[in-house]
Amino acid sequence: MAPPGKRPKPRLKVGVLISGRGSNLQALIDAATDRDYPAEIVLVISNRPEAAGLARAAGAGIAHRTIPHTDRQAFAAEADAALRQSGAELVALAGFMRILDTGFVESWRDQLVNIHPSLLPAFPGLHPQRQALAAGVRFSGCTVHFVRAEVDTGPIIAQAVVPVQPDDDEERLATRILAAEHRIYPMAVRLFAEGRLRILGNRVAISGAVPPEIALFNPTEALASSGV
Ligand code: GAR
Numbered sequence: 001m002a003p004p005g006k007r008p009k010p011r012l013k014v015g016v017l018i019s020g021r022g023s024n025l026q027a028l029i030d031a032a033t034d035r036d037y038p039a040e041i042v043l044v045i046s047n048r049p050e051a052a053g054l055a056r057a058a059g060a061g062i063a064h065r066t067i068p069h070t071d072r073q074a075f076a077a078e079a080d081a082a083l084r085q086s087g088a089e090l091v092a093l094a095g096f097m098r099i100l101d102t103g104f105v106e107s108w109r110d111q112l113v114n115i116h117p118s119l120l121p122a123f124p125g126l127h128p129q130r131q132a133l134a135a136g137v138r139f140s141g142c143t144v145h146f147v148r149a150e151v152d153t154g155p156i157i158a159q160a161v162v163p164v165q166p167d168d169d170e171e172r173l174a175t176r177i178l179a180a181e182h183r184i185y186p187m188a189v190r191l192f193a194e195g196r197l198r199i200l201g202n203r204v205a206i207s208g209a210v211p212p213e214i215a216l217f218n219p220t221e222a223l224a225s226s227g228v
Pocket residue numbers: 018019020021022023024025053094095096097115116117125152178181
C-alpha cells in the first residue's frame with residue numbers, strides 16, 4: 001500500500017487476448033486484485049464469443065469484447081485499434097489459439113508476451129503435453145516469452161519445470177503444468193511492469209533475479225542407493 005497522502009504509482013496497463021477457458025487470465029486478474037501488484041488488465045479480447053474467459057473478465061468488471069477471427073489481417077487491425085484505445089502498454093496472450101499477423105507482432109515487439117505449456121523451444125505448436133509424453137521426457141513445464149513472428153519463439157522470460165509422472169496422461173500432465181502457469185505468468189508480468197527485463201538478442205536479463213543452483217532429478221537420486 002502507498003503511504004497515506006502519497007499517490008499510488010500508476011500501474012502498467014495490460015491487454016489480454018484469449019480464445020477459451022481463461023484460467024491464465026484469471027490468474028492475472030487475481031494477481032491484480034492486490035493494489036500493490038504493478039499491473040492491471042484494461043481490456044480482454046477473445047476471438048470466440050463463447051470463450052469462458054469473457055465471463056471471467058465481466059465478473060471482474062474488466063472491459064471485454066469479441067473480435068471474430070475470420071481474417072488474420074482484419075482481426076489484427078481491429079484488435080490493435082482496441083488495444084491502443086485502451087491504453088495497453090503490454091499485450092499478454094493467454095490461451096490465444098490463433099497465429100497473429102506478423103505486422104501486429106512487429107508493432108507490439110517487446111510489448112507482447114505469451115505463455116506456452118512446454119519448456120520451449122521443445123514442443124511448440126499444438127498439443128505440447130501430448131508431444132512431451134510421446135517424446136518420453138522426464139520433465140516438461142511451461143514458458144513465458146516475448147513473441148516473435150515464428151510460432152512459440154522469442155526471448156524467454158520465465159520457465160517452470162514440471163516432472164512427468166509414470167501414470168501421466170495428457171490431461172493429468174496438462175493440469176499440473178497449468179498450476180505452474182498460474183504462478184509464472186503473473187510473476188513474469190510483474191517483472192515486465194517493474195521494468196526489470198532487458199532483451200539481449202534472444203536472451204532476457206532480469207535485474208535482481210537469482211537463478212536456482214540446484215539440479216532436479218527424475219527419478220530422484222535416492223532411488224540409485226535404495227536397492228530397489
Ligand atoms: C494454457 O495451457 C496455455 O499455456 C495454452 O493454452 C492453455 C489455455 O488455458 N496456450 C498455448 O498452447 C499457446 N500456444 P487457459 O485458457 O485456461 O489459460
